[in-house]
Amino acid sequence: MSARRRLLALGAVLLLLPGCGASFVDTFAAERSAVPQEPAAPPSDGDCAQRAEPDPDRPVVELDLRLDDDLRTVTGTESVVFTPDLPTDELVFRLVPNGSRPAAAGNRLVVDAARGDDVAGSGYEDAGAEGPGGLFVVRLDGELAAGEATEVALDFTLALGQGGFERVGAADGVSWWASGAPLLAWEPGVGWARDPFVDVPGETATSPVADTTVAVSAPEALTVLMTGDQAEPSAPQDGRRTWTSVEPVARDVSVAVGEFDTASATGDGGVEVTTGVLPGADVAARELTAWTLTAIDQLEARFGPFPYATLTVPLLADDGGGIEYPSSILLAGADRLVLLHEVAHMWFYGxxxxxxxxxxxxxxxxxxxxxxxxxxxxxxxxxxxxxxPGDVGAAMDQFDTAAGYFRRVYGKGGAALVTAREAAGAEAFDAALRCYVDANAWTIATPDDVARALADLPAALDVLTGAGALDEDDLPG
Ligand SMILES: [Zn+2]
Incomplete structure (x- = not known):
């Protein structure tokens, strides 16, 4: 995620350099011609020949959602077919809305029922969240072996609070919920992620990519923009329409429902972008779509093909920044640099x-x-x-303040990567990062994976180790 205020604070030191005469590229080119470089080593990792395919045994998630006429309540059913890669006797779901300062915003996610042939019981765990709890645990009547599937369905009710820009909320003419359904908290190869919620405003979830379908019933006057490739809505019936989407590799789902004026366009690489703006917005949907396509082009040139077939960008009424979700971005404030940041998250997070x-x-x-x-x-x-000061690679519970978190993880972390690229040589670094992206596509990567991808670029590793992004344990060999 990011916030305009935060980005401007960082921008003063890192991102926005008004009056800067030479571009970074120019600066680097000049330095490279002055300092002889080692020829770029060809990537040694055979994994990067092509982008990795998602796990064929990944979860299959179906979300059936209904936004009530009050535009403040979502009722839903989530069906999950889960096939663990390690034995387990439970399923753990993260209830993100209960950890996002619900007391202030009025957000609340309650699980009303858990069903399934193998279900023995269920209950909440606190995990530092408010309301009913931060985690919902479904106990199975026996151990599920690795590779053995079970199917579980959860009925739930989500209250959308009214507050500032959050993951879930409602305002005049628009309702939105991202991470609004119980989120399957499985880390392949590791197990269940029961990490506590923290006060610092950043994500704390871990979730695998899932083959996901979503259906949203909403009052007929409203338009839905969400994660996944959307079909045309159903014909109105009883004053409502149903909108559906399919996203075969979604870690999570974002849905926005509002009086959106939309504009769609397909980029050169075939990605279909749809943006939506509310009445009185600062920017027209057509312009926002053009910005998004430009951002995709710029990022594809550096990191390789855009990960998804589609991208939706609903522009909400509030100011505040943006929050990334798989193939969808909640944007609050028409800011191109924030938009670019969130589009970049489609590679890094999505x-x-x-x-x-x-x-x-x-x-x-x-x-x-x-x-x-x-x-x-x-x-x-x-x-x-x-x-x-401080390590870039710290976990979320190591930060006392939001400002400290943004300065270190965003600011210092971004600066470390800029510096690592310069130290290693842009061409070699970009090739290695593409290799990292392709080799780790659709997985949950670790710092070890970064270190492995940069193994032939010791100058880059030195920078990242010096910044505390990587530690000695992460380094290859
Ligand atoms: Zn971000």
Missing amino acids: MVGDSQFRDPWLDEAFATYAESVASPVSADDAARVLGT
Whole structure:
């Protein structure tokens, strides 16, 4: 996620360099011609020949959602077919709305029933959240072996609070909920993620990609923009329409329902972008779509093909920044650099997943670094920000304040990657990062994976180790 205020605060030191004469690219080119470089080593990792396919045994999730006429209540059923890669006797779901300062915003997610042939019982766990609890645990009547599937269905009710810009909320003419359904908290190869919620406003969830279908029933006058490739809505019936989407590789789902004026366009690479703006918005939908397509082009040039077939961008009424979801972005405030940051998250978080609690830099430092494709950063500015105290690679419970978290994970983390690229040589670094992206597509990556991808670029590893993004244990060999 990001917030305009936060980005401007960082921008003063890292991102926005008004009056900067030479671009980062120019600066680097000049330095490279002055300092002889080792020829770029060809990537040694055979995994990067092509992008990895998602796990064929990944969860299959069906969400059937209904926005009530009050525009403040969502009732739903979530069906999950889950096939663990390690034995387990339970399913753990993260109830994100209960951890997002619900007392202030009025957000609340309640599980009304848990059903399934193997279900023996269920209950909440606290995990530092308010309301009924931060986790919902479904106990199975026996152990599920690795590779053995079970099917569970949860009925739930989500109350949309009214507050500032949050993951779920409602305002005049628009309701939205992202991470609004119980989120299957499985980390393949590791197990259930029971990480506590924290006060710092950042994500703390870990979730695998799932083959996901979504159906949303909403009052007929409203338009739905959500995660996944959307079909045309159903014909109105009893004053409502049903909107459906399919996303075969969604870690999570975002839905926005409102009086959107929309504009769709398909980019050169075939990605279909649909944006929506509310009456009186600062920007027209057509313009917002053009910005989004430009951001995709800029990022594809650096990181390779866009991960999804579609991208939706609903622009909400509030100011506040943006929050990334698989193939959908909740944007609050028409800010192009924030938009670019959130589009970059489609690679770093959406496709290359991470534990957002344990390794938040794997998505936030990379998305901040990605802003440099449009907003170049000088080596001097990067070096100054790199002097920020503390480890880039800290977990979410290691930060006392939001400002400290943003300065270190976004600012220092982004600066470390800019500096690592300069130290290793842009061409070799970009090739290695593409290799990292493709080799770790649709998984939950770790700092080890970054270190492995950069194994032939010791200068880059030195920078990232010095910044506390990687530690000695992560280094190859
Ligand atoms: Zn972000």
